[in-house]
Amino acid sequence: MKRRWIALFAMLIPVTLGLQSCSKKEGSAPMATREQATDAAPAPAAPAVDDAKLAGRANAAAPAVQRMIIRTANIELVVADPVAAAHALSLFCEARGGWVATSKQWREGEQPRASLTLRVPAKDLAVALAEARRLAIRVESETVEGQDVSEEFADLGSQLRNLEAAENELRELLVTVRQNAKRASDILEVYQQLVTIRGQIEATRGRMNYLSQMAAMSTIHAELMTDALATPVVEPGWRPLVIARDAGRSLVRTLQAFASALIWIVVYLLPIALLIASPLIVIILIVRRRRKAVKEG
Numbered sequence: 001m002k003r004r005w006i007a008l009f010a011m012l013i014p015v016t017l018g019l020q021s022c023s024k025k026e027g028s029a030p031m032a033t034r035e036q037a038t039d040a041a042p043a044p045a046a047p048a049v050d051d052a053k054l055a056g057r058a059n060a061a062a063p064a065v066q067r068m069i070i071r072t073a074n075i076e077l078v079v080a081d082p083v084a085a086a087h088a089l090s091l092f093c094e095a096r097g098g099w100v101a102t103s104k105q106w107r108e109g110e111q112p113r114a115s116l117t118l119r120v121p122a123k124d125l126a127v128a129l130a131e132a133r134r135l136a137i138r139v140e141s142e143t144v145e146g147q148d149v150s151e152e153f154a155d156l157g158s159q160l161r162n163l164e165a166a167e168n169e170l171r172e173l174l175v176t177v178r179q180n181a182k183r184a185s186d187i188l189e190v191y192q193q194l195v196t197i198r199g200q201i202e203a204t205r206g207r208m209n210y211l212s213q214m215a216a217m218s219t220i221h222a223e224l225m226t227d228a229l230a231t232p233v234v235e236p237g238w239r240p241l242v243i244a245r246d247a248g249r250s251l252v253r254t255l256q257a258f259a260s261a262l263i264w265i266v267v268y269l270l271p272i273a274l275l276i277a278s279p280l281i282v283i284i285l286i287v288r289r290r291r292k293a294v295k296e297g
Contacts (some may be wrong), residue, residue, distance in 0.1 A: 068211060070147040071125055071218040077136035082114035082224035085135045089222060092131050093118045098217065111226050118220040125218040132220070137227050149211050156208050163201045170194040 079085040083105055090100045098120035105114045120128045125144075133139055174190045181187055 066150070067148065068150045068153050068215045069122075070149060070211070070214045071122060071144060072147075073125065073129060073142070073144045073218065073220045075129065075132055075142045075220065076140035076223040076225070077132060078138045078140060078227045079136050079224050080227065082112050082226055085224050086114040086116050086222075088135055089116060089118065089128075089132060093120050093128060093220075096124045096128065097121050098124070098128075101219075113226070114224040116220070116222045116224070118222065119217045120220060122216055122218045125220070128220060132222060140225075149215065153208060153211050156204050156211075160201065160204045160208070163197055163204060167194065167197045167201060170197060 077085070086103065086105065090103070093100065098118060101117040101119055103114075103116050105112070107113065118128065129142070129144075133142075170190060170193055174187070174194060177186050177190050
């Protein structure tokens with residue numbers, strides 16, 4: 001196989017040199033003719049062309065670049081009922097072809113709160129934000145950010161085309177190697193390169209699909225909180241009887257704990273204390289008697 005490649009290169013070298021010599025001859029002849037024509041007569045003046053026309057032609061010839069922008073909105077709203085407002089926003093986005101990515105509801109003290117992450121079609125982002133503002137008592141903050149990924153998407157497209165071309169060449173090379181190679185290692189080497197290229201193609205396509213989906217669907221992060229003035233003076237869930245019952249249960253648990261401590265002291269700690277103190281008491285009595293006997297003696 002190496003001899004074939006050497007022979008092929010040997011055949012291509014004379015042909016290439018011949019083409020280069022022909023191109024040099026053809027290039028020199030027009031040059032001489034142009035020089036003679038220049039000496040014989042002055043060149044006619046170039047016609048004046050309007051700059052505006054040239055600019056218009058250039059703009060018409062240049063292909064229109066399709067912008068791909070990923071938009072993300074963050075909005076904080078004060079609403080009368082965060083749970084109801086979150087439900088209304090979810091239904092609105094689903095009706096527009098979007099969906100709810102995340103939803104959370106909780107309480108901070110006695111104030112209910114909710115947060116949503118919504119995905120809506122990019123063309124309906126302004127409409128969805130207007131609906132959110134309509135549901136609010138007031139808007140605390142609102143930001144819309146855009147990330148232009150057009151250049152990255154174009155680069156990925158060029159990279160994908162190059163990788164696909166390399167894949168086709170490797171496939172053809174693999175067929176040739178299978179037919180002519182005498183060692184399995186040659187086939188495996190080409191096959192491993194083909195697998196690597198194929199993985200890069202899949203990764204590039206995945207990134208392009210991700211960018212397309214992110215640009216087609218905008219993201220809205222909404223924080224919903226209750227207005228302090230809208231909070232009732234008495235919470236609807238306040239029940240005095242329940243509180244009294246809980247207080248009674250706490251009292252019973254306290255008395256039970258006190259009684260349990262007394263039982264532990266009498267039944268467990270007192271006998272252990274007596275067992276530990278008995279030898280000490282005996283020793284103290286013996287020492288006192290001896291001292292008393294010594295004094296009397």
